[in-house]
Amino acid sequence: MAKGLWAALALVLASLTQGAYGQIGDDRILAAREALRTGDRATLERLAAEREPHVLDPYVRYWRLTNILARPEALPVDELNDFLLREPDSQLAERLRGDWLRRMAREQDWSGFLQVYADLREPDAELRCLQRNARLESGDMTVLDEVRARWMELADNHNACEPVFRTLALAGHIGSDELWWRARRQIDSRSPSNARATLSWMKPADAPSVADFDRMMKSPSTWLDRLPANFAISRAGRELAMAALVRIAREDVSSAYARFARIEDRLGADERAYIHATLGHHGSLQGSPGAVRWFRAAGKVPMSAEQRAWRVRAELRVEDWRGVQAAIEGLAATEQTQPEWTYWLGRALAAQSRPAEAAALFQRIAGRPSFYGILAGEELGNAFAAPSRSGTVTAEDIARADADPGLRRALALYRLEMRTEGMREWNWSLRGRDEGFLIAAARLALRNEIYDRAINTAERTDPQANFDLRFLTPYRQLIEPQVHQQGLDMAWVYGLMRQESRFIAPARSSSGAQGLMQVMPATGKWVARKIGLAGYHQGMLTDPDTNVLLGTSYMRLILEDLDDHPVLASAGYNAGPGRARRWRDERPLEGAIYAETIPFDETRDYVKKVMANAVIYAAMLEAKPQSLKARLGTISPRLTAEP
Secondary structure (H helix, E strand, O other), rough: OOOHHHHHHHHHHHHHHHHHHHOOHHHHHHHHHHHHHHHHHHHHHHHHHHHOOOOOOOHHHHHHHHHHHHOOOOHHHHHHHHHHHHOOHHHHHHHHHHHHHHHHHHHOOHHHHHHHHHHOOOOOOHHHHHHHHHHHHHHOHHHHHHHOOOOOOOOOOOHHHHHHHHHHHHHHOOOOHHHHHHHHOOOOOOOOHHHHHHHHOOOOOOOOHHHHHHHHHHHHHHHHHHHOHHHEEEEHHHHHHHHHHHHHHOOOOOHHHHHHHOOOOOOOHHHHHHHHHHHHHHHHHHOOOOHHHHHHHHHHOOHHHHHHHHHHHHHHHHHHHHHHHHHHOOHHHHHHOHHHHHHHHHHHHHOOOHHHHHHHHHHHHHOOOHHHHHHHHHOOOEEOOOOOOOOOHHHHHHHHHHOOOOOOOOOOHHHHHOHHHHHHHHHHHHHOOHHHHHHHHHHHHHOOOHHHHHHHOOOOOOOOOEEEEEOOOHHHHHHHHHHHEEEEEEHHHHHHHHHHHHHOOOOOOOOEEEEEOOOOHHHHHHHHHHHHOOOOOOOHHOOHHHHHHHHHHHHHHHHHHHHHHHHHHHHHHOHHHHHHHHHOOOOEEHHHHHHHOOOOOOHHHHHHHHHHHHHHHEEEEEEEEEHHHHOEEEEEOOOOOOO
């Protein structure tokens, strides 16, 4: 025991000593980062040639090597291998391999590619595709069998997979039916032009002309309205007509259905079923009352995972429990085990007087600190009570985390405001770690006020423990007065803020939302005017006090505008109050059903997490069990005059 304690203290001492060195050379690290950004090769070369005992010294060398890899000059193979040997199993070594592999793929060095790829730990979608290309180019024809077996699930894969797909199709290993299904899925996407490549792999006699495809894509309504009388005599003619219906349905399902009715009798049974599934899918997203009818008319036609999920949601929206059961049982086996469908199948069985079967399903997910875990617990009669248990962490665990090279690099990167690099290092360092190390790492992040890493790291531990780390309440002295002034629920505010920013004050989204409450510039300006905030300008969004004032004021304003309902207001905070209002039904709707049938993936996930967070925070702040069902309540009907 004494030996272990001395070892732990030695690790802490080493960490502190190295950390002191880490701050000395910060200027060199920052200068190297700027040289990389501006393309200042000479400065980067000079700084990389220097050696200082800084925890981020490998980054300077890595930046130099990535700069070389991006230029059309001979590869420094010895230097690349030397870096990989000096930084084994590091996040930088993984990234350098990825950069090197992309360079070799551009130069079609497939033999070298396969050698380096063998040491890659976590290849992304592009590199997995490039590896298939490398195998094919190296004469490994077994890759064709592998891709053919997974043809449909790879339909939306990275563009780097196209050479293998093309080879497979042109060699006749993929038939026209499979090619048409792939093209259909691509047409019903945000990048429909990708279907052009798939169609080009067909035999000329089977495929539409490029000119016809482009005309249909440019104006699908016009294409349908001008269909020749004999359009249905060829499959290409029918497929282009269906593609036009799909493109129209994505924008206006009623218009698509009206046009479909005019040509329905010219299509085959499977083709009509496909269009009915498409109408059901987009009808569900657009809140059309015909969605259930269309999905049922589709029968057992093959559907995408997204279509299958929306078939369940369409039945949920009308609360047809037999329909819900049938739709869930029609999901793929792996999909049926997801918490949302486990819960709703339980609800469907309970509604059909099958309580024992329902309880068995609820028991599978009850107790998890998640939206459906909490709801399932309530169906079993258990209101949510936050566990007070903390996981076991020893002095040695703390010392291991403090001395871990990856975590030390991450802390240094955060200190230098390189948050993206810091997050990568942190996450890489947690791979395969034991519970004690994870808890210690979470506490290390908390000590350094890196709240998002504290929360995310704690979430990797026992789901019934460490709630003090998973559901932090920082900035309370700043938040609590605003919550009281606005008349808001503290648990809901914390639940929303946890989802928005993970309590990172300088957080900034890709859309421009800023700060603890992720306030958009336009929203901040509007709220400042509404509350009479004198002298407001956009730069004030980065100030935590102003950000919380504007964020909580906005929460109050949209709550008042949306029936004082936190589910609607949460949806409105994320997607805008107008959308939250339109997503209601013409009749009262259970709050959980409203949340599950929100048509935006991001907002649907957001609302469920915010509401679950709110229940957990309430249980912790009030020290008593809480009901998520009560918070979700009932959503009032949409007014007739509303769009």
